[in-house]
Amino acid sequence: MSWEDAWNSAQPKLATVKDTLRSLSSPNSRIIRVGQLDSELLDLELANLLAEPLRKALALINASLQRRFDPEVHLLIQATLYRLSVWNSGASYGAKLQGLRYVTPSLPHKKLAPSGLPRKILLLHGTLTILIPYLHNRIRSYGLSRAWPDAPSSDRKRKLWDLLVTVESSYALLGLASFVTFLWNGQ
Template sequence: MFRSSSNLTTNEPEWKTNWNEVQPTLQKVRRSLASMRTSSIKVMRVSQLDSDILDVELFDILKEQLWSALSLFKPTIKERFEPELLGLLNLILFKLSVYDSSATYGAQLQNLQYRNEQKHGGALESIAKNAALTKTQKILYGLFAVGGQYVWTRLNRYITSEGWGELEEFDPRNKIYRVLQTGEKYWKAFSLLNFLIFLRNGKYRTLIDRVLRMRLVYAKKSMNRQVSFEFLNRQMVWHAFTVKYN
C-alpha cells in the first residue's frame, strides 16, 4: 500500500522502479560475462578449401587470357619471361585482394576474411575490430606467397636448364641442387603435416598462414555461409561448348 502511494506521488510506473532496482545486478552479470573466455568459432573447412580452388580457377582464367594476348607476339617472349609474367599476375591479384581487403577473391566469395590471431582476444565476433591484419603481415604474405613462388620457379628453371643435377658430386653447383631438392621435400612434408592439423582443428590452411598467424574466419555472420555455384556450372557448360565448336 505504501509502495503504491509512493508511485502515485512520483508518477513513476512500477516496472520502471523494478528495472532500476535490478540494474546493479545486471552490471555484475555483464562484467562477469565479459571476463569469461568464449569458445572458438567453427569455420567450415570445406569453405576454406573451396576458396583456394576458386583462387586457382581465377588465376588459370587470367593466365589463359594472358597467353592468348601474347600469342600475337613472338613465342619466345612467353618461353623466356613466363616466370616474370606469372609473378606479375600474382602480384596484381595479391595487391587487389589480400593487401587491399585482407581476403582473396575466392575467400570473398565464401564470405571469408583473414584475421590476425595474434591480436584476437577470443570474442565470438567473426572479425574483431582490433584483430585486422597488420601491414607487416600483408607484406610478408606477399613476399612468401608471390616472391617465394617466383624465386623458386626461376631458380628451378635455371638449374634444370644448366644441368646442375648431372654434375659431379663434389661440384658446388651439384651440392646446391641437392640442398634445394632436400628443402623441397621438407617443405612438402611440413605442408602435409600442416594440412592434417588443419583437417583436425580447421585453423590454418597453409604453412604461410600458420607462420604469419593469419586465420580465415567469416567476414559477416549474418550472410549465408553456403555459396551457390550455379554461375560456375553455367560457365563450365558454355566453356565446353566453345572449345568443342571452335
C-alpha cells in the same frame, strides 16, 4: 484491422524476441574447412584465367617470349590480385566468395593496410605466398636449363641442386603436416 495496427501490436513481442536473442551467447563461429580449401582453388583458377590471355598474347608475338616470361606473368597476376583483394579488403576473391576473411588480433600502434590488417603481416604473407614460390620456380628453371642435376656429385652446381631438392622435400613434408593438422583441428 489494418497492417499498421498489426505491426504496432506485434512490436512488444518483437522486442521480447530481440532481447532474448541478444542475451543468448553467440554460437561458436567455426569456419568450414572445405570453404577454406575451395577458396584457395578458386584463387588459383582466377589467376590462371587472368594469365591465359597474356600468355596467348605473348605467344602470338613470339613463342619463346611466352615460355621465357610465363613466371613473370604469373607473378604480375598474383601480385595484382593480392593488392586488390587481400591488401585492400582482407580476403582473397575466392575467400570472399566463400564468406571468409583474414583476421588478426588487434595490435595498437601498428601501421594498417586499407583492409585493417597490419601491413607487416600482409607484406610477410605476400612474400611467403607469392614472391618465394616465384623465386623457387626461377632458381629451379635456371638449374634445369644448365643441367645442375647431371653435374658430377662433387661439383658445386650439383651440391646446390641437391640442397634445392632437400629444401623442396622438407617444404613438401611440412606442407603435408600442416595440411593434416588443418584437417584435424581446422587451424
